[in-house]
Amino acid sequence: MISPLVAVTGASGAVGGRVAARLARTGVPVRLLGRDPSRLPQLPGAVSAPPAAYGDGEGMRRALDGAHTLFLVSAHESPDRVLEHTTAVDAALAAGVERIVYVSFLGAAPDATFTFARDHWHTEAHIRMTGVRHTFLRDGWYLAAIPAMTGTDGILRGPGGEGRVSAVAHEDIADSASAVLLDEGTGHDGATYDLTGPEAFTLAEAAAELSRCTGREVRYVPETREEAYASRAHHGAGDWEVAGWVTSYEAIAAGELATVSDAVPTLTGRPAQSLAVFLRENPDSYRHLLPDS
Structure with missing residues (x-):
């Protein structure tokens, strides 16, 4: 029996690429989507x-x-x-797609502190409204973002206060998504899964973990909202984008990203990666922080 065709968007990216590779390894028919097909991965059995x-x-x-x-x-x-998003969803239904698995964000809500999480809520609402079979995967901050957002000066700064964040690994998101996609039954229909790490930590604790890994002092410096906007002004980004950056930290301070879920172990059959494990297994993620870099 031939398995139904799965279309994977963002297949040149960190999440979509990992999911596409996992599906291809199982022999499931996969179609890779992207704005630039030349950037799509070459995977056995997958077509662009x-x-x-x-x-x-x-x-x-x-x-x-x-x-x-x-x-x-x-x-x-x-x-x-x-x-x-809504244009893509409507196009999918017009093409005959029967099921949508959407990568959303933890705490998606119309009044979420993190402005981009509001976008996800509106997208979810549109998907629900269509009546199509659907599953929402709400991931939180990426574990990889913790070292990436720490400057070469060894400072992680933002208006996160003393709030906690249950950051999750790309690998755990991909494994969870693949488990859902490979299950052709209806057990995941209408479900919303919070994909998180096994713990919620403060940014100060994250900085301490980076210090242990790098052998140098890494500090978290909490900012006020005004300081956060000022420290990011040099990037020249649009107001909407800077607001997203700043409110992602403010959502931590508000306690909106501290949820710890068992969805990853439930879906994958193994524990979710902690920050310590992620850093140990991904030294390139903090190479810019090493003393001799």
């Missing part, structure tokens, strides 16, 4: 769709024609992201 941007309804419909399941990785942040 024509160029398809989320906001291009006709292009997405053509790319998804014949697919049974859509793994929808959220689009890059933009002022029009909700419209891009």
Whole structure:
């Protein structure tokens, strides 16, 4: 019996690429979607769709024609992201897609502190409204973001206060998503899974863990909202983008990203990675912090 075709968006990215590789290894028919097909990975048994941007309804419909399941990785942040998502969803339904597994965000809500989490809530609401079979995977901060957002000066700064964050590894997200996608039954229909690490830690604790790994002092410096906007002004980003950066920390301070879920071990059959394990297994993630770098 031939398995239904799974279309994977964002297949050149950190989440979509990992999921596509896992599905391809099982022999499931996979179609890879991306705005630039030349950047899509070469995977045994997987085929690349024509160029398809989320906001291009006709292009997405053509790319998804014949697919049974859509793994929808959220689009890059933009002022029009909700419209891009809803256009992609509507195109999928027009193409005959019967199931959507959407990568959302922890604590998605219309009034979430983290402004981008509001986009995810509106996308979820649209998917629910269509009546299509669906599953939402709400991941939190990435563990990889902790060292990435720490400057070469050894300082992790932001208005996170003393709040906690249950950051999760890309590998755990991909394994969880693959488990859902490979289950062709209806057991995951309508489910929302919070994909988190095994613990919620403060940013000060994260800095201490980085200190242990790098052999140098890494500090967390809490900022006020005004200080956070000022320290990020040099990037020249749009107001909406800077607001997203700042409110991601403020959501930690508000306690909105401290949820610790058992979804990863339940779906994958193994424990979720902790920050300590992630750093031990991914030394390249903090190489810029090493004393001789």
